[in-house]
Amino acid sequence: MQRLSRVRLERRLTTPWWLSWVIPLLSVALALLVGALIIASQGVNPWQAYRAMFQGAFGSGYGVAETLVKAIPLMLAGLGVSVAFRMKLWNIGAEGQLWMGAWAAAGVGLFLYPAWHLSPWLAILLMMIAAILAGGLWAAIPGVLKGVWQVNEIITSLMLNYVAISWVLYFVDILWRDPGGLGFPNTAPLDKAIWLPKLTWLPLLPKGHRVHAGLLLAVLAAVFLWFLLNRTKWGYEVRVIGENRDAARHAGMPIVRNIIIVMFLSGALAGLAGMAEMAGVAHRLQRGLSPGYGYTAIIVAWLAKLNPFGVLLVAILFGGLLVAGDQIQLTMNLPRSIADILQGLILFFVLGGEVFSRYRLRLR
Amino acid sequence: MTASSPHQPDIAVEMRNIVKRFPGVVANDHVTFIAKSGEIHALLGENGAGKSTLMNVLSGLYAPDEGEIWIYGRHVVFRSPSDAIAAGVGMVHQHFRLVPTLTVVENVILGLDEPRFHLNLTQARAKILELSQQYGLKVDPDAYIWQLSVGEQQRVEIIKALYRGARILILDEPTAVLTPQETVVLFKTLRSMAQEGHTIIFISHKLDEVMSIADRVTVLRQGKVVATVNIEEVTKEKLAEMMVGRPVIFRIEKPRLQPGQEVLRVEDVHARNDKGLPALRGISFVVRSHEIVGIAGVSGNGQTELAEVLYGLRPVEKGHIYLYGKDITQASTREIIREGVAHIPEDRHKEGSLADMSLSENLILKHYRRPPVAQGPLIRWAYVREFARKLIQRFQIMAPGIHTKARLLSGGNLQKLILARELSSEPGLIIAMHPTQGLDVGATEAVRKQLIAERGKGAGVLLISEDLDEVMQLSDRILVIYEGEIMGEVPADRADRNQIGLMMAGQRQS
Ligand SMILES: Nc1ncnc2c1ncn2[C@@H]1O[C@H](COP(=O)(O)OP(=O)(O)O)[C@@H](O)[C@H]1O
Ligand SMILES: [Mg+2]
Numbered sequence: 001m002q003r004l005s006r007v008r009l010e011r012r013l014t015t016p017w018w019l020s021w022v023i024p025l026l027s028v029a030l031a032l033l034v035g036a037l038i039i040a041s042q043g044v045n046p047w048q049a050y051r052a053m054f055q056g057a058f059g060s061g062y063g064v065a066e067t068l069v070k071a072i073p074l075m076l077a078g079l080g081v082s083v084a085f086r087m088k089l090w091n092i093g094a095e096g097q098l099w100m101g102a103w104a105a106a107g108v109g110l111f112l113y114p115a116w117h118l119s120p121w122l123a124i125l126l127m128m129i130a131a132i133l134a135g136g137l138w139a140a141i142p143g144v145l146k147g148v149w150q151v152n153e154i155i156t157s158l159m160l161n162y163v164a165i166s167w168v169l170y171f172v173d174i175l176w177r178d179p180g181g182l183g184f185p186n187t188a189p190l191d192k193a194i195w196l197p198k199l200t201w202l203p204l205l206p207k208g209h210r211v212h213a214g215l216l217l218a219v220l221a222a223v224f225l226w227f228l229l230n231r232t233k234w235g236y237e238v239r240v241i242g243e244n245r246d247a248a249r250h251a252g253m254p255i256v257r258n259i260i261i262v263m264f265l266s267g268a269l270a271g272l273a274g275m276a277e278m279a280g281v282a283h284r285l286q287r288g289l290s291p292g293y294g295y296t297a298i299i300v301a302w303l304a305k306l307n308p309f310g311v312l313l314v315a316i317l318f319g320g321l322l323v324a325g326d327q328i329q330l331t332m333n334l335p336r337s338i339a340d341i342l343q344g345l346i347l348f349f350v351l352g353g354e355v356f357s358r359y360r361l362r363l364r
Numbered sequence: 365m366t367a368s369s370p371h372q373p374d375i376a377v378e379m380r381n382i383v384k385r386f387p388g389v390v391a392n393d394h395v396t397f398i399a400k401s402g403e404i405h406a407l408l409g410e411n412g413a414g415k416s417t418l419m420n421v422l423s424g425l426y427a428p429d430e431g432e433i434w435i436y437g438r439h440v441v442f443r444s445p446s447d448a449i450a451a452g453v454g455m456v457h458q459h460f461r462l463v464p465t466l467t468v469v470e471n472v473i474l475g476l477d478e479p480r481f482h483l484n485l486t487q488a489r490a491k492i493l494e495l496s497q498q499y500g501l502k503v504d505p506d507a508y509i510w511q512l513s514v515g516e517q518q519r520v521e522i523i524k525a526l527y528r529g530a531r532i533l534i535l536d537e538p539t540a541v542l543t544p545q546e547t548v549v550l551f552k553t554l555r556s557m558a559q560e561g562h563t564i565i566f567i568s569h570k571l572d573e574v575m576s577i578a579d580r581v582t583v584l585r586q587g588k589v590v591a592t593v594n595i596e597e598v599t600k601e602k603l604a605e606m607m608v609g610r611p612v613i614f615r616i617e618k619p620r621l622q623p624g625q626e627v628l629r630v631e632d633v634h635a636r637n638d639k640g641l642p643a644l645r646g647i648s649f650v651v652r653s654h655e656i657v658g659i660a661g662v663s664g665n666g667q668t669e670l671a672e673v674l675y676g677l678r679p680v681e682k683g684h685i686y687l688y689g690k691d692i693t694q695a696s697t698r699e700i701i702r703e704g705v706a707h708i709p710e711d712r713h714k715e716g717s718l719a720d721m722s723l724s725e726n727l728i729l730k731h732y733r734r735p736p737v738a739q740g741p742l743i744r745w746a747y748v749r750e751f752a753r754k755l756i757q758r759f760q761i762m763a764p765g766i767h768t769k770a771r772l773l774s775g776g777n778l779q780k781l782i783l784a785r786e787l788s789s790e791p792g793l794i795i796a797m798h799p800t801q802g803l804d805v806g807a808t809e810a811v812r813k814q815l816i817a818e819r820g821k822g823a824g825v826l827l828i829s830e831d832l833d834e835v836m837q838l839s840d841r842i843l844v845i846y847e848g849e850i851m852g853e854v855p856a857d858r859a860d861r862n863q864i865g866l867m868m869a870g871q872r873q874s
Contacts, residue, residue: 079466247716
């Protein structure tokens with residue numbers, strides 16, 4: 001009975017602790033290897049390209065600052081996505097929720113603040129609340145549809161992205177368009193007093209960096225979320241419902257209500273991401289406010305294994321990738337979409353690699 | 365290295381010193397197993413003893429880490445199930461491997477090399493009918509698998525193995541999914557196959573079955589062979605002791621108790637099933653403190669719906685349910701839990717546990733809302749750890765620790781976990797659905813003892829089970845359910861199997 005030996009997958013009962021680190025690292029390495037082939041196909045030395053990318057994102061104080069700036073919306077939206085995924089609610093509408101949050105905050109900052117003569121601090125607080133409500137309620141729509149009528153939330157949350165973006169752009173292009181804007185499609189800028197303050201006290205970063213208070217917001221949100229999920233009764237319910245809905249029903253947990261609440265919370269965090277980007281970086285509502293942060297946030301949440309602190313770290317890596325994309329476009333004459341390709345490759349390989357933490361290869 | 369086998373002509377299977385390891389366990393520890401040609405050989409052992417693993421090795425699904433196999437005296441090394449089937453070894457797995465959207469004929473020839481480019485369905489169909497007639501394996505070759513009952517699907521699996529030329533047929537716990545009547549039919553088939561010279565290896569943990577069907581039996585315990593014996597040389601008690609490793613009491617002591625106050629009153633309850641059809645049509649009964657009321661019946665006669673209605677999981681269309689005299693007909697599951705009702709659900713994996721969460725997180729599933737587990741909106745994890753440790757000890761759950769994931773527990777330990785959770789709140793009413801289904805002797809004994817202990821402490825127990833022996837052994841009163849109606853009630857000490865059997869088939873008590 002001579003035959004070629006075959007490769008089989010066998011399920012592991014337990015995963016050794018080191019494997020859950022080695023496998024993602026190897027997966028990322030493989031993704032970079034494949035990325036190198038693509039870069040080489042463009043006639044550029046991959047080693048030099050990667051060096052330039054790393055240099056650009058992490059090699060200087062300026063690079064690190066820009067990386068953090070890009071990481072802030074990824075952190076907040078990534079936290080939002082992760083809390084929904086915890087309950088196996090596949091909210092892929094973070095992009096739309098982010099836009100709705102930015103829109104509501106801009107409305108408060110541009111119109112309520114001057115009209116009601118608010119103090120700047122109160123205005124910033126109101127912008128945050130408006131963003132939370134707008135993003136949260138926008139996400140609650142698929143939440144209600146899912147909870148009450150079992151409508152697939154993947155489709156509804158995705159479709160609502162297009163609605164949200166069109167809605168906001170209608171305001172940007174027409175209703176709220178800055179007449180003095182030289183024809184650019186954007187609103188007038190926010191009053192400087194209600195910009196999210198820069199974190200000038202951060203060490204090691206160059207003067208005049210753009211890192212703003214949204215970073216604190218994101219860190220606070222991660223701590224809050226971790227506490228909520230791991231220390232409270234409500235967090236326990238969310239984890240149980242995510243793990244086994246039937247068992248949750250048998251334990252008398254309010255499933256429909258929690259679906260709606262979790263979707264609201266998820267959208268609220270994405271909405272805050274939009275507010276932070278608008279009030280901390282762009283300082284106005286404009287086309288291109290988000291280059292797809294809400295979609296990258298899905299990758300971030302997943303790679304972080306839905307761990308809130310993991311989301312913060314992975315968001316920094318992906319923020320760096322965005323900065324690096326700009327960098328190589330300038331210096332290496334490579335298209336900036338290389339960064340998107342790398343993003344996709346990393347997700348692909350890490351998801352693929354997960355198979356090996358649950359199964360092992362056997363030659364026989 | 366091909367060691368020589370001390371081979372005798374009448375030996376069909378000879379496995380020597382088989383070792384198979386899985387992470388953390390030695391599932392087969394130097395197992396030697398010999399089956400004679402034309403015999404029905406039972407492989408007996410508790411859950412987790414290594415029976416399935418050993419037979420998966422024999423059927424080519426697993427490669428052994430050590431050890432050798434001879435089939436009809438020929439040394440073999442199987443690299444896949446198709447190697448095994450080529451040598452005449454076929455296996456019917458515990459979970460069937462049929463494609464629901466294909467017909468019986470299509471399933472039988474699926475994956476065969478023989479009709480490479482051209483399917484000859486007519487020929488296959490004829491051969492299937494012939495096999496089916498020869499061994500009494502009644503099945504419609506043109507039916508789709510999804511249309512068939514579990515018993516029929518099992519016959520398809522057997523035909524599939526025979527069609528491929530299996531002379532040695534392994535059946536992994538075949539009766540676990542059958543009604544008593546279907547079991548009788550299966551046993552007839554197995555006997556006729558053995559008479560034709562087939563070798564049958566019959567995996568089971570049910571002693572009565574093994575006693576009634578096997579010629580010889582090999583007992584496994586914790587991966588090792590305890591002994592191989594002729595069935596005439598042993599008793600059921602002796603086998604049980606070999607299997608569990610200590611003497612087993614079959615009769616559980618149940619003290620006589622005077623039933624106390626009324627706990628549950630069900631009055632003319634009607635409810636529909638998931639398809640919207642009437643499932644309960646006017647059910648009425650009473651459960652009192654200090655008594656166990658058994659509900660007997662063939663599965664699918666409204667038992668599931670009854671348990672769900674009582675636990676607030678299914679709306680009541682008409683009628684009333686009272687708990688301690690209080691109307692709970694419209695109450696939510698949460699309120700019913702708060703009133704002190706415990707529930708041992710039908711499906712421990714799907715409804716009763718959280719596979720990827722720790723034992724302590726599983727144990728607070730019904731307690732997390734109130735002190736002392738909760739403190740305001742928070743959960744007191746320090747208290748929970750203490751609580752979990754105590755329960756694991758008290759209910760003798762075998763697990764490395766409180767952080768172990770529930771999915772690593774065996775069936776018996778998982779059921780103990782559920783009991784620990786449900787009984788730790790000192791319930792006044794316990795709704796137990798098939799509490800010992802699929803459990804080994806040791807775990808079954810433990811679960812039954814627990815229920816009787818709760819009865820002693822004053823709880824009322826509603827025992828819903830398809831295992832008539834269990835109902836008769838544990839209950840004080842027995843109700844029989846048929847198509848959503850109660851056919852009659854008998855006190856357990858005057859219960860007659862025949863009479864109950866008739867009621868289970870729909871005859872009203874005269
Ligand atoms: N595929 C597997 N991977 C890891 N462990 C397994 C696997 N199959 C069985 N085991 C373990 O091996 C032991 C024997 O299991 P099994 O052969 O299924 O027992 P039985 O069929 O007698 O109930 C158990 O401890 C079980 O958890
Ligand atoms: Mg088994």
